[in-house]
Amino acid sequence: MPYKNMRVSIGSTNPVKVKAVEKAFKMRIKEKVYFCYHRVPADIPEQPYDDDTRIGAYNRAKKALAVAPKAEYGVGIEGGIELRGEIAYANAWCAIVGRDGLTSYGHSIGVPLPKAIMDKINNEGMDLGEAHDDLVNRKNTKQQEGWFGEATDNIITREKGYVDMIVAALSPLVKPNLYQE
Numbered sequence: 001m002p003y004k005n006m007r008v009s010i011g012s013t014n015p016v017k018v019k020a021v022e023k024a025f026k027m028r029i030k031e032k033v034y035f036c037y038h039r040v041p042a043d044i045p046e047q048p049y050d051d052d053t054r055i056g057a058y059n060r061a062k063k064a065l066a067v068a069p070k071a072e073y074g075v076g077i078e079g080g081i082e083l084r085g086e087i088a089y090a091n092a093w094c095a096i097v098g099r100d101g102l103t104s105y106g107h108s109i110g111v112p113l114p115k116a117i118m119d120k121i122n123n124e125g126m127d128l129g130e131a132h133d134d135l136v137n138r139k140n141t142k143q144q145e146g147w148f149g150e151a152t153d154n155i156i157t158r159e160k161g162y163v164d165m166i167v168a169a170l171s172p173l174v175k176p177n178l179y180q181e
Contacts, residue, residue: 006033009068011040011060011076016143020159021075024166028174038067042078047127053080057095065097073098088113090147094169106169108161111151
């Protein structure tokens with residue numbers, strides 16, 4: 001069962017990621033949870049693809065835990081692109097790493113990316129956030145609704161997609177009896 005007065009270190013200061021982690025933990029953990037936030041590197045390419053996205057989330061979770069000695073858990077989130085044949089999807093991974101040895105992952109839905117965005121990424125060296133901003137002539141959409149919100153008319157915002165992913169990643173922590181070996 002979750003610790004009373006749990007401490008969680010989030011490997012990001014991005015307001016969308018921070019808010020998503022806080023919401024998901026408050027939904028699943030019935031005890032008081034204290035959060036701290038740290039900008040930590042993912043140690044992956046600037047625009048991650050496929051498994052680099054999951055690895056980046058794990059690296060952020062491990063580093064968030066390392067810089068917060070009183071935290072029981074580190075949480076890392078990384079957004080990236082998943083290629084499936086000719087189709088590219090915006091997606092994200094969450095990693096939760098515990099001092100108790102727990103490592104758990106959650107994966108977001110994938111939202112198809114248009115050719116115009118992929119061309120900006122592949123031909124102009126932009127990352128997904130920059131390409132999205134350029135396409136819609138706005139700034140810093142990745143700290144707002146993100147591509148998820150843009151493509152779905154905010155039915156699924158970046159934050160909502162992240163909350164769902166983190167809620168799923170928390171399952172082994174909240175229901176350890178289901179995950180015993």
